[in-house]
Amino acid sequence: MIGPRKRIGDLLVETGVITEEQLQQALKQQSEMKMRLGDVLITQGYISQQQFIEVLEFQLGIPHVKLYRQKIEPKVIQLIPQKLADQHGVLPLRVDGNKLILAMADPLDYFAIDEIRIATGLRIEPVIASKDELQRAINRYYGLQETIEQISQNLLSREEEPEQGLEEEDSPVVKTVNQIITQAVQFGASDIHFDPQEDSFRIRYRVDGIMRTERTLPPNMQAVIIARIKIMANLNVAERRLPQDGRVELDIEFRKVDIRISTLPTVHGEKVVMRILDLGNSLHKISRLAFSEQNLEAFLKGIEMAHGVVLITGPTGSGKTTTLYSALSHLNRDDVNIITIEDPVEYQLQGINQVQVNPVTGLTFARGLRAILRQDPNIVMVGEIRDMETAEIAVRAAMTGHLVFSTLHTNSAVSSISRLIDMGVEPFLISSAVNCIVAQRLVRRICPKCSEKVDPLPEEASLLRRHGIVVDLLSKGRGCGDCGRTGYKGRLAIHEVLLIDNELRSMILAKRSDNEYMKYAMDKGILIPMAEDGLQKVAAGLTTIAEVFRVTSHEE
Numbered sequence: 001m002i003g004p005r006k007r008i009g010d011l012l013v014e015t016g017v018i019t020e021e022q023l024q025q026a027l028k029q030q031s032e033m034k035m036r037l038g039d040v041l042i043t044q045g046y047i048s049q050q051q052f053i054e055v056l057e058f059q060l061g062i063p064h065v066k067l068y069r070q071k072i073e074p075k076v077i078q079l080i081p082q083k084l085a086d087q088h089g090v091l092p093l094r095v096d097g098n099k100l101i102l103a104m105a106d107p108l109d110y111f112a113i114d115e116i117r118i119a120t121g122l123r124i125e126p127v128i129a130s131k132d133e134l135q136r137a138i139n140r141y142y143g144l145q146e147t148i149e150q151i152s153q154n155l156l157s158r159e160e161e162p163e164q165g166l167e168e169e170d171s172p173v174v175k176t177v178n179q180i181i182t183q184a185v186q187f188g189a190s191d192i193h194f195d196p197q198e199d200s201f202r203i204r205y206r207v208d209g210i211m212r213t214e215r216t217l218p219p220n221m222q223a224v225i226i227a228r229i230k231i232m233a234n235l236n237v238a239e240r241r242l243p244q245d246g247r248v249e250l251d252i253e254f255r256k257v258d259i260r261i262s263t264l265p266t267v268h269g270e271k272v273v274m275r276i277l278d279l280g281n282s283l284h285k286i287s288r289l290a291f292s293e294q295n296l297e298a299f300l301k302g303i304e305m306a307h308g309v310v311l312i313t314g315p316t317g318s319g320k321t322t323t324l325y326s327a328l329s330h331l332n333r334d335d336v337n338i339i340t341i342e343d344p345v346e347y348q349l350q351g352i353n354q355v356q357v358n359p360v361t362g363l364t365f366a367r368g369l370r371a372i373l374r375q376d377p378n379i380v381m382v383g384e385i386r387d388m389e390t391a392e393i394a395v396r397a398a399m400t401g402h403l404v405f406s407t408l409h410t411n412s413a414v415s416s417i418s419r420l421i422d423m424g425v426e427p428f429l430i431s432s433a434v435n436c437i438v439a440q441r442l443v444r445r446i447c448p449k450c451s452e453k454v455d456p457l458p459e460e461a462s463l464l465r466r467h468g469i470v471v472d473l474l475s476k477g478r479g480c481g482d483c484g485r486t487g488y489k490g491r492l493a494i495h496e497v498l499l500i501d502n503e504l505r506s507m508i509l510a511k512r513s514d515n516e517y518m519k520y521a522m523d524k525g526i527l528i529p530m531a532e533d534g535l536q537k538v539a540a541g542l543t544t545i546a547e548v549f550r551v552t553s554h555e556e
Contacts, residue, residue: 302436475541
């Protein structure tokens, strides 16, 4: 409960957070800027948002809530119109008897409290939330709520086919799907999952490699939302028994976004996954790929050779395509002819000839690669080596003077050699052709806004010492509104780069084991194991030991 009505400015002066002079300057600026006093003080740098929250929390006893942890019922959201929520920066959390728990950026805004009390007929109990979190939550809950209610009403009132009207831009279903996609792009999601369950329809986002449920809808909305997605991707709306694939390109917040769409029949209906490719963020310079100094030097040496095979390996979603495209962009000059064959072409590169695999017409990787080699290329990129035929053509192309890039699904750099042999490629071809192998994984990056230094646990310090790394402090994300309270924002790669030297070529000819390749490369100092590369990035304050273990533990 709030005691006597105090003004926030007086409270901040009393507690010594700001001076009287700063308050007077802020009040003057407030009348000019037409902003809340708290926002003016934060904008001008007199206080931080955290200081503002702490003063209210500790001096007045108003609780501070983390909105990402709150599960708010739709009927509670409906108590306050979106216009009021936007105007005052508030969000209803729950009703407790005749009391409404209300999240506010400024819980001393008595005008807002009175207006919402009159609008709801409930006694208002304010709690504090950061302004950024509130804005995100308002967009999240109100953005979809209105259109979802309209869909429900239409489904109940209409007797005609529910698929009607799904191509009209002002249709509630169209708006809902667009809002789901826009929100995913704002969150930096790589995938959107539409999961049918027995009694609900879940929408989940994959953000920084981690899945999270964003919203649960009534099961009767499943059919119309999936039908709309199929229309967007030019898929067969009536076909619900077979998987389908499509794609659509959209402009979202002035950015071009390419979306690959896949449907899959399940026992509770069709599941849809949207893979989001942000065309504005597709290309990185090699210097921005988080290679360590030794790995960067080895990688550049491997890709700048006149001919040979360069392999990028790792599981699905480990950033192989980004590394490949960055290498091609680095090598792209007027005097070089670069041709790629991909399935699918994910990003279009200026000045590079890109071919899309099409099994329906018989254009496979192997057939396309044969045709490419008759087009006088200097550099060839094969999206993925999937079979012996493609592998052998790629290797022979490298031996005839071409630089060939491709990907493989293997766990480590050295295991790629055995994988090619298992496919049926002769060891003498691999030994002669392969120059460089890069294995990589993606780990979450510590959020720069809430990163703080902490003492390493004894077991963490011991682990780092075993790898020759001594640190006094480690970095950790405290969790803030910017990173959704996870402590992580964005991802970076950890690598293993192996340059094939003459001794390794001899070992490949002798078909030695992966362990022997690994031992030789580490003893010679030409390979840093991926886990060790990750731990070096932990010591540099970029990620955490938990993240490195998450993606490499099964190989330890």
